[in-house]
Amino acid sequence: MAHTNAVFVVAEAQNGGLATISAELLGAGRAIANALGGPLVAALVGHNVASLAAQLGELGADRVLVADDPLLADYQVESYAPLIGQSVRSLAPAAVLLGQTFTGRELGPRLAFDLETAVATDCVRLSVEGDRVVMAKPVYGGNAVAEYVVQTSPQVATLRARAFEPAAPQAGRRGEVEQLPVQLDPAALRARVVETVRAASTGGPNLKEARVIVAGGRGLGGPENWRHVEELAQALGAAVGATRAVTDAGWVPASLQVGLTGVTVSPDLYLTIGISGAVQHLAGITGAKNVVAINRDPEANIFKVARFGVVGDWKQVLPAFTRKVQELRGR
Numbered sequence: 001m002a003h004t005n006a007v008f009v010v011a012e013a014q015n016g017g018l019a020t021i022s023a024e025l026l027g028a029g030r031a032i033a034n035a036l037g038g039p040l041v042a043a044l045v046g047h048n049v050a051s052l053a054a055q056l057g058e059l060g061a062d063r064v065l066v067a068d069d070p071l072l073a074d075y076q077v078e079s080y081a082p083l084i085g086q087s088v089r090s091l092a093p094a095a096v097l098l099g100q101t102f103t104g105r106e107l108g109p110r111l112a113f114d115l116e117t118a119v120a121t122d123c124v125r126l127s128v129e130g131d132r133v134v135m136a137k138p139v140y141g142g143n144a145v146a147e148y149v150v151q152t153s154p155q156v157a158t159l160r161a162r163a164f165e166p167a168a169p170q171a172g173r174r175g176e177v178e179q180l181p182v183q184l185d186p187a188a189l190r191a192r193v194v195e196t197v198r199a200a201s202t203g204g205p206n207l208k209e210a211r212v213i214v215a216g217g218r219g220l221g222g223p224e225n226w227r228h229v230e231e232l233a234q235a236l237g238a239a240v241g242a243t244r245a246v247t248d249a250g251w252v253p254a255s256l257q258v259g260l261t262g263v264t265v266s267p268d269l270y271l272t273i274g275i276s277g278a279v280q281h282l283a284g285i286t287g288a289k290n291v292v293a294i295n296r297d298p299e300a301n302i303f304k305v306a307r308f309g310v311v312g313d314w315k316q317v318l319p320a321f322t323r324k325v326q327e328l329r330g331r
Contacts, residue, residue: 003153005038005131006093010084011056012103013049018056020209021099021159023166026059028126028159029097030167035128036094039063042175043087045080047073050179057175059167064175069182074193075103079184081110087180088115093154095133100158100264108158119156120148122264124163124287133157141260141279142286161208162266163287207256210239212269213288215258217243217281219274219295220314223251228318229273235325241265243281259284273314277301294318 009029011022026042033040042061044052046068053064067083080103088096088111096111098104100122112119124145125136132149135157139146150156207213214236216229233240241258242251258265260280266287273294275281282305285291293306294314303309310317 003092003094005036006091007033007036007038007040008088008091008093008096008154009040009042009061010096010098010104010107011042011044012099012101013044013046013052018052020166021101021161022056023059024161024164025097025099025159026056026061027167028164030060032095032126032128032133036131038094041065041091041093043084045072045083053177054174055169057177058169058171058173061175064177065180066177067180067182069184071184071186071189072182076189076191077106077110078189078191080107081114083180083182085111085114088154094131095155095157098158100160104158108156112156115154117152117154117156118150119158120150121158122160123157124160126157138283138286141283160264160266160287204233205237205239207239207241207263207265210265210267212236212238213241213265213267214238214271214273215241215243215275216246216273217275218245219276226251228322232318232322232325235322235329243275243278272302273318275302277304
């Protein structure tokens with residue numbers, strides 16, 4: 001089958017609106033589509049999502065495919081993959097982009113398998129050479145960046161959240177909207193969502209999407225000192241993160257764990273307190289634009305990735321720093 005120069009983006013809905021990753025996918029997709037000289041197509045699957053199609057057009061999609069049905073309210077690969085796969089086969093795009101999200105991590109490889117092609121996951125950079133997309137991702141715990149080229153078509157990639165500049169909405173811009181027919185047999189769906197349990201809110205920004213994160217490690221000494229991390233985070237309007245040692249010890253919920261086995265983050269500022277810099281933790285912050293570290297050990301691994309570092313006892317540094325931030329921000 002001949003393939004076009006189109007770029008196909010799988011957008012996501014969240015809490016009645018578009019998920020943040022959707023704008024990032026469209027931003028990355030537009031750059032690739034322009035380089036290839038093809039259109040940008042966005043697909044949105046779910047229930048009560050048809051009203052979001054116009055937003056995808058404003059974010060740069062030339063064509064928007066919408067599959068809206070009550071049976072699609074909860075993501076299931078058995079219902080989503082055939083619908084999206086059918087659209088991809090019909091369009092024959094050069095590339096398919098998904099988010100490195102709960103949905104995309106499962107759906108991307110499944111689509112690649114069904115389409116008899118390959119997928120590069122957790123990409124942080126895309127470029128075009130000829131008619132191929134070069135996909136870059138961190139490897140070896142973030143110590144290196146590998147580049148991949150998929151020789152088959154379509155080329156499939158999942159993109160790390162906050163690694164790409166989101167598309168800016170253009171008021172009045174429209175994309176051609178097409179409603180996809182949905183013919184699902186409820187009996188054919190072998191799983192169903194029984195209950196959705198949401199992580200307890202920390203009162204601050206979402207860790208995955210935060211631009212500023214304050215993270216604490218075992219160097220804080222004990223759970224009684226954790227309030228200092230939260231105070232600085234509140235002063236900065238930041239999210240709170242933690243190392244695996246801290247979550248394993250029960251100081252904070254596991255949902256706050258940053259690292260290879262926790263949440264992968266890409267903030268503009270990542271401020272660490274008492275974090276030595278274990279490999280698995282550093283692997284989760286490779287996308288951070290600026291790392292600031294406070295640690296009393298000058299040989300701590302965290303200083304190898306920090307743009308700014310303070311060697312000293314956090315008890316002497318942190319309270320004074322927090323007070324200064326509160327003063328400057330009028331809090």
